[in-house]
Amino acid sequence: MKFTIKRSAFLKSMADVQRAISSRTTIPILTGIKIVANEEGITLTGSDSDISIETFIPISDESNTLIIEKTGSIVLQARFFSEIVKKLPEETMEIEVLDHFQTLITSASASFTINGLDANNYPHLPVIDTNESFHLPVGLFKQVIGQTVIAVSTHESRPILTGINMVIENGQILAVATDSHRLSQRIIPLEMTEEQAGKKYNVIIPGKSLIELSRTLDDNSETIELTIAENQVLFKTENMFFYSRLLEGYYPDTKRLIPETSVAEIEFNANTLLGAIERASLLSHEGKNNVVKITINPDLVEISGNSPDIGNVQEELDYISVSGDPIELSFNPDYMKDALRTFGQTTIKIKFTSPVRPFILVPSENDQTFIQLITPVRTF
């Protein structure tokens, strides 16, 4: 294998692949990055066996200034190799595999010779044995991930809750995540063929995979292609294949957790409320109970927190409108902050049913497609 390439093009492709590479793997070759040069271009592969990422640098794209003198393949230790590529002195670099998998990396008068591994020993990527796939706008799909991943559980005690449940049917995707204290749900429309419309797909994708996917997705790419196989999901963009394993098991029925009625409703600017929660949580973080209290009366809407050793905080809240019964309840302000941040600069409604039952946050203008749910903390 021997090729020259514009270093910045190689670096970008390599950075995406590296998201899948973990230094803590038990399979030594997976600390490496696989490089394959063929007639069409260069393919880079990285994997931690949960996630595998493959990127392609085509010769046909002249901005890569890629010239392949000899096809072939090699596996190079990823962290170390990427450090070298980053520090090379010139914009162009050459990579050549010598005898015994030794690899020569040159740029201007600097040359590195590093020990590589036989690419034939690199594990095979999952085989996706279906052609059935869906197309989604990248921006919208990133939004779905960002809005639901906050509620994914980080505890391995119930592995199924470390994933996002995606149910595809009737021309839509319903994405939901819950750690049993809070829940995030977003519904988006999905273009389907007539044949697809008759089926139902129900998968649980690890939250970690979706976070990494979201980071590799370029806002410039327009669509992403989603293919679901037996125990894998594949996301395709123009020059990237992103594979993730699926979580096995049944996701809990979350529909019944979402209250359908409310006794009190209050409308806020999401960002204004976030500022107040951040202040109130300063004190609750210091105390034993990480809890903040909201009090809604016809003449006063107030948030308060206290930590006996340190002091207390209270703040009268600016709201847009309020209706229903007076209510007072306590909640974990960190859940509230996470939820509020997913709305951005918009107005939201908070709907309460009782001081001990979950309350929901929804966008003011549309309360059907996006819901954040938080369970109150009992303080009495």
Added chain:
Amino acid sequence: MKFTIKRSAFLKSMADVQRAISSRTTIPILTGIKIVANEEGITLTGSDSDISIETFIPISDESNTLIIEKTGSIVLQARFFSEIVKKLPEETMEIEVLDHFQTLITSASASFTINGLDANNYPHLPVIDTNESFHLPVGLFKQVIGQTVIAVSTHESRPILTGINMVIENGQILAVATDSHRLSQRIIPLEMTEEQAGKKYNVIIPGKSLIELSRTLDDNSETIELTIAENQVLFKTENMFFYSRLLEGYYPDTKRLIPETSVAEIEFNANTLLGAIERASLLSHEGKNNVVKITINPDLVEISGNSPDIGNVQEELDYISVSGDPIELSFNPDYMKDALRTFGQTTIKIKFTSPVRPFILVPSENDQTFIQLITPVRTF
């Protein structure tokens, strides 16, 4: 105590004082920030007993929009208090001490009540019992610190080497630091009265103090005043007093370590050489010996590194001029990188005497006032 103030002015002053406050102190009150309001303004104090910083916010400076309604004082837990001030909703805030040292912090509709401590229990700052002082340009003094502090020892085995030795005499300051493997020395001129010119001051200031001082020094302040007392040094700028204890003991005689002759000399652009050393050190960092080799021949100047497990690197160096005998020696590339960074964008000369004796780096245009010295590593 009760006052209102522009929050950004308070934050800036508080950030400087916080540099002296450590959460790991064994004296609980020193985790706090002392606030004193008198007729002239607000004084903030922080200390870890090695370093003490006092900043002053004058009423006379109208940009502070400081109004003192009641003089007084309080000590508030620094980390927590600063978090509150940072997150307050409005540009103006009010601080009021209530009964039992409870302190009310308000801004718009947000109010915090936190428990404070009696400022009378806060330790007294060192007493500086001399009026004799020197004035220095801030920019130049920051440069001296930056250029010498790299060679300060981080090991407590020889505490004296954790400081920078400053010798003031004959109208100049000689600053020197060494960790016994490398040495940095810078000499700058100093304005002195006739009386001062006849004396000699020899102090060792902890490197840690000078790093923190350097960080608090605003590039907009023009001069800094330096006062040396028995076991303390005081640095004064317009609105800040920075106290540091001095290290006790005798600093080694470093003059004899600096070679006066050389057998080989080579001139580089400091930044170009830095790039090459950074590349060579990628490999040496992976190996057991963190060592890079430089080879100077009439027809080739080369740097190389190798790590048997991983590979090797070599690079022909661009240099400006070379003279003297051929030489080959090995050194710790981290020392070289630190030293090269202190020169910035300039050309330097490296002067060698032997493969086993220290070599020096000096600016091309002036080899008297600034020297970086590095001891080679014996590899044979």
